[in-house]
Amino acid sequence: MSDNKRVHFIPPIPKREKRVGIYCRVSTNSVEQLQSLTAQVSHLTRITAATPQWLLADVYMDISTSKTGSSRKEFNRMLEDCQSRKLDIVITKNISRFGRDTVETFDALNQLKTLGIRVIFEQEELDTANTDSDLIISVIESVAQAENESRSENIKWGIKNRAASGKSKLYDRKCYGYKHDAAGRLIIDEETAKNVKLIFDLYLNGQSVIGIITELERRKIPTPTGKEKWCKRTIDVMLSNEKYTGDVMLLKSGKSEVQYLSSDNNPAVISKKIFEAVQAEKKRRSNVVKNESGSNRKNSKYSSKKR
Template sequence: MSENRRVHFIPPRPVQREKLVGIYCRVSSNSMEQLNSLTNLISALTRLTATTPNWLLVDTYIDIASGKSGSKRIEFIRMLEDCQAKNIEIVITKNISRFGRDTVEVLESLNKLKEHGVRVIFEQEGLDTADSDSELMISIIESIAQAENESRSENIKWGYRRHAAQGTSKLYNRKCYDYENDTDGVLIIKEDEAKNVRLIFELYLRGFSIIGIKRELEKRGIKTPTGKENWSKRTI
């Protein structure tokens, strides 16, 4: 007598599609300190992406630009275009202050990305635009960061103005070619170098090109301000 056996069908687990991830980083200058910081940041965010299930790193966008209005952020624009083209679904960045120059720009960019279904994660603050509670916090944090930057900038400008008014600014007493500081720290003409400056102007008025002036100075054995034998076009 055969037994009636029931066969239970176990459906396969649906394959979860990988989310397309982009990393955005920005530093304000190409100084060695900033570049080292940039390298460490990219490594950290790359590890985060690699260790998160169903995340696939598609591209890394890097801008070396200050936060001042008017500075070009070519990679940021490229990232926005990729998000609009559905090539990126998640953007990871270090913090809010590196994402935009001010509160308005940050919120406008986030709203634009939200319209395209793109999620933005700020790693340092632990904020995620997929969380509705994060929007208010992002606005508050960016406003505070912007106020701090503006205050710092004003303090620096105030310091420059105060030193200029008191006559103690080093900007006006720094060492220049064919000048030297007297015992009071005031710039005075250094005659042995001043004749070289006059020669450069004379050659220029005679129709010499920058390359021609460079060759003439080297031909005469006149050394650069740093004591080198070969002049650079930029120095001239």
Template sequence: MEKKINYIPAVLSLNQKKVGIYCRVSTNSTEQWNSLSNQISHLVRIVSTVPQWLLVDAYIDIASSKTGSLRKEFNRLLEDCKSNKIDIVITKNISRFGRDTVEVLNAFNQLKAIGVRVIFEQEDLDTNNTDADLMISIIESIAQAENEERSDNIRWGIKQRAAQGTSKLYDRKCYGYKHDKDGKLVIDEQKAENIKLIFDLYLSGQSVIGIIKELEKRRILSPTRKEKWCKRTIDVMLSNENILEMSGF
């Protein structure tokens, strides 16, 4: 005999507020999955400590931090708030709520207009306890500080790699060179012959257009593996003193 299961939904008392938690990570890495798990469990614990709150849904995005990438769950959260399914939104911090200041402020203003309370747990910011203009100012200040810190970290990293000799910034491959097994730039003998030919033609009085015609006649491919050479490419080669070494001049 088949068992009958009757689902009895939770009854919302008059003073209870419907809470939605929002979590986001930007990649599918194990580290990010652990971060997501920690975010969810932490926010669920916070909601469970307040008797007047009822957790009705969790909105979880695993999406790129790049502007333009889809955040389906975030959009669903906004729609549920507009439909009065959510009274309070709680999220870990401002950076999880939006990918940039513009997006955070846009969402914040939408929720503020429909009377939905927003709590940023890490920054200890609550729209119920903070004036709207002050809240916006705080969000902008925090976002700016995070951007400055990120920029400083990137610059520091570039300097460190350059000092240690591990940066590829000044070791990028160009036409006529290749990386050896140790990752160092060395002359590519086959392409070096092409460069010598270009200089020979130039010194013999050929114009740039004439050089291009000769290269195409000999079926020598351009640096981008195309049959048609670009005039700008030849100009750069002829003005690049570093190429003189492989040209024999």
């Protein structure tokens, strides 16, 4: 046996002392979202396993929406486990997956901070153990703003997409003179439709909007909301609503670059001929004349008296 023994130091294997909880959330149970959920869990599990002294204690997975009152059983279970001191660290993919809004995120973080629980947002590289609170708040607010802007764009896209495909519920949105049948389609409400016809007839016979209001109130005809007093805007909107001819125009505001027209969408209360005559009369009565050099007002406004 040789006297030149070589002794090698073997460091002890670190004891995994920090209990880690992984939290993941997706908003729907679509195939794509469920695949995303699996990817989140797999990625965070690898991070936990590769970190000395970390022990995976539990995985919390929610499939919930951003709607108020939407169930987040796993999120609540995670908070309960933190209160019971079953976890030391919570790791999640990003801020938007952790909370549905800034209020919920702040409330949860404050609660966990009080309990001494460390929260790590992997994507933003934020760790409450070594990050200034003001910086975390600033990042959360920035992420929330970006999420809101993205959500707004998605909503607008959805509205346009449904309008283009003819599936938008706005095509069958009820207005004065109509009601819904059992299937949710527009049908004429004879009781109020006769008032719509009266309003169009009065206007073509020379009455101003104020004059129409006076006549409606004299006849004790209630407003669409059941009130005694009519307002000018209600009459203006009715006289410009092509839905009364059976057609529906969506996204017709000046802010939209596209418009969608559903012809013969619903039964007509007013003929197209009468409707077009009213539009021409409204243009004639307008106190603004547009020309190449700009918009110039007329010297005198249209009289509210009958001609």
